[in-house]
Amino acid sequence: MFNHTDVLETIEMVEKEHLDIRTVTMGISLLSCIRGSGKETADAVYDRVMKKAQNLVKTADGLSREYGIPIVNKRVSVTPVSLITAAFPEKSALVGKALDRAAGELGIDFLGGYSALVHKGTADYEEIFLKTIPEVLAQTERLCSSVNVGSSRSGINMDAVAEMGGIIKRAAELTGEKDGLGCAKLVVFCNAVEDNPFMAGAFHGVGEADTVINVGVSGPGVVQHALKFAPEANLTEAAEIIKRTAFKITRAGQLIAKEAASRLNTRFGIVDLSLAPTPARGDSVAHILQELGLEVVGCHGTTAALAMLNDAVKKGGVMASSQVGGLSGAFIPVSEDIGMIESATAGKITLDKLEAMTCVCSVGLDMIAIPGDTPDTTISAMIADEAAIGMINNKTTAVRVIPAPGKKVGDEVSFGGLLGRAPVMPVHGGDSGKFIRRGGLIPAPIHSFKN
Amino acid sequence: MRAVVTVTGSDRRGVVAKVSNFLFERNVNIEDISQTILGDQFAMIMMVDTSESKIEFSALAEELEAKGKEIGMTVRLQHAAIFDAMHNV
Numbered sequence: 001m002f003n004h005t006d007v008l009e010t011i012e013m014v015e016k017e018h019l020d021i022r023t024v025t026m027g028i029s030l031l032s033c034i035r036g037s038g039k040e041t042a043d044a045v046y047d048r049v050m051k052k053a054q055n056l057v058k059t060a061d062g063l064s065r066e067y068g069i070p071i072v073n074k075r076v077s078v079t080p081v082s083l084i085t086a087a088f089p090e091k092s093a094l095v096g097k098a099l100d101r102a103a104g105e106l107g108i109d110f111l112g113g114y115s116a117l118v119h120k121g122t123a124d125y126e127e128i129f130l131k132t133i134p135e136v137l138a139q140t141e142r143l144c145s146s147v148n149v150g151s152s153r154s155g156i157n158m159d160a161v162a163e164m165g166g167i168i169k170r171a172a173e174l175t176g177e178k179d180g181l182g183c184a185k186l187v188v189f190c191n192a193v194e195d196n197p198f199m200a201g202a203f204h205g206v207g208e209a210d211t212v213i214n215v216g217v218s219g220p221g222v223v224q225h226a227l228k229f230a231p232e233a234n235l236t237e238a239a240e241i242i243k244r245t246a247f248k249i250t251r252a253g254q255l256i257a258k259e260a261a262s263r264l265n266t267r268f269g270i271v272d273l274s275l276a277p278t279p280a281r282g283d284s285v286a287h288i289l290q291e292l293g294l295e296v297v298g299c300h301g302t303t304a305a306l307a308m309l310n311d312a313v314k315k316g317g318v319m320a321s322s323q324v325g326g327l328s329g330a331f332i333p334v335s336e337d338i339g340m341i342e343s344a345t346a347g348k349i350t351l352d353k354l355e356a357m358t359c360v361c362s363v364g365l366d367m368i369a370i371p372g373d374t375p376d377t378t379i380s381a382m383i384a385d386e387a388a389i390g391m392i393n394n395k396t397t398a399v400r401v402i403p404a405p406g407k408k409v410g411d412e413v414s415f416g417g418l419l420g421r422a423p424v425m426p427v428h429g430g431d432s433g434k435f436i437r438r439g440g441l442i443p444a445p446i447h448s449f450k451n
Numbered sequence: 452m453r454a455v456v457t458v459t460g461s462d463r464r465g466v467v468a469k470v471s472n473f474l475f476e477r478n479v480n481i482e483d484i485s486q487t488i489l490g491d492q493f494a495m496i497m498m499v500d501t502s503e504s505k506i507e508f509s510a511l512a513e514e515l516e517a518k519g520k521e522i523g524m525t526v527r528l529q530h531a532a533i534f535d536a537m538h539n540v
Contacts, residue, residue, distance in 0.1 A: 004487045006538035007496050011457060011527065065509045068529035248537045255536040 020070040022218035025197035027204035030079040038091025042098040077202035078113035082129040089128035100140035112202030114145040120154040137182035138174035144200035150190035150387040156442040165380030176405035179413035183402040190390030212269030213261040217253035246316030272326025273317030277337035279420035286339025298349025307360035329362025335422035364398035381432035453531040456497040460524035463493040
């Protein structure tokens with residue numbers, strides 16, 4: 001028999017503190033779908049995803065009912081599509097649309113993997129593929145795209161960085177009537193991971209097994225609630241509280257992941273130990289930082305608080321799961337976190353502070369609305385800065401910014417649902433154009449030579 | 452299968468009898484039962500075995516939830532494994 005406190009604590013976490021399994025993501029290899037033409041390949045891709053993931057939603061919903069813990073999203077990630085369409089890159093959109101159609105019919109919310117890995121150089125077929133991204137994102141609903149432009153081992157492909165600034169702008173323009181929604185489905189990475197269950201950056205790496213189940217846990221509200229009961233704790237004690245809470249959250253994720261994999265007759269991949277916020281009140285990473293004693297997220301001390309939080313979440317989570325992976329850490333998307341939205345709207349958090357925060361958390365500049373007339377080269381320069389942080393610090397960094405068409409600083413963009421809303425934030429005005437147009441490869445850092 | 456039934460709410464009159472009887476009718480065996488008062492809230496926790504249940508687990512969970520509404524309490528049925536995982540190393 002369990003004691004009362006334990007049972008009621010779990011129930012309270014779910015019912016009052018937004019504890020949930022944020023996503024059960026099935027990774028599916030598409031390598032066996034390559035055929036002689038775009039049309040045949042698209043058909044094979046559609047058939048394979050429909051077959052492999054046919055029971056994903058039903059199984060996840062069943063688990064949710066039986067264990068009494070919500071599973072918010074059911075998703076699929078696939079092999080980077082640029083590899084599947086390498087022989088006919090101009091037909092990549094056919095595969096993208098087939099994937100989107102499958103996602104709709106499966107009843108999942110997002111499917112990730114309209115992706116390319118160009119961190120050391122862009123092949124000819126990848127050049128063509130990259131140019132298809134804006135149109136495909138505008139013409140699909142659930143498809144997500146990501147591009148890896150750098151890594152600690154290879155350096156940063158600055159030609160690709162230069163290209164991505166324009167691609168992001170075009171993706172925004174083509175979805176202008178929806179505030180540039182296309183950009184919410186497009187991430188530019190450095191050190192992208194192959195087993196990430198979270199969107200928009202999920203894809204199924206070529207080193208992965210045929211089909212796997214990766215699970216992303218959540219629960220910022222649970223951590224904040226636990227800290228509320230220790231207002232006088234010093235930061236060592238606060239870190240311990242976060243660790244213990246992260247352990248419990250992750251154990252729930254591990255249980256669901258194992259059970260989902262078993263019922264779907266698939267391998268268990270990883271649990272991603274992330275604190276993923278939503279725009280709902282009580283589900284905010286920013287509010288955890290404020291619970292630690294900051295008046296508002298973005299003030300001095302924010303980076304230190306986030307570093308402690310991120311590390312404690314990992315330490316608690318690592319012991320709770322047999323296989324940890326993905327991005328694992330605290331997410332700081334602006335539009336998807338009510339505390340961040342409030343701080344950004346009040347002008348209390350800046351892009352510079354967000355950039356500093358990305359040095360110590362698990363992701364990068366995420367879901368940030370910027371003026372629609374931001375030059376392509378400025379966006380590229382933001383990507384270069386983030387990629388440099390990732391490359392030098394051996395961590396994943398990403399940029400998911402939305403240059404909202406027709407909007408200027410002070411306006412707001414609204415995507416609804418988990419994608420939330422965000423004020424348009426100012427970017428620096430100085431011209432980065434000449435630096436970006438130089439192109440080439442920023443060489444890998446000295447500490448990459450480990451062999 | 453080991454599962455946990457939790458009943459919470461403010462009105463405790465006849466709750467044990469009603470829920471126990473409901474489980475008995477569906478051939479669900481109660482292995483342990485305990486009650487507590489948290490502030491003005493009543494909480495009852497039952498450890499049950501559903502392996503001989505007349506209906507399958509998710510249907511049982513739905514019926515229990517409906518029964519809870521009928522008696523003005525919140526009733527949940529969950530696999531015991533979730534509590535095991537979160538609270539026992």
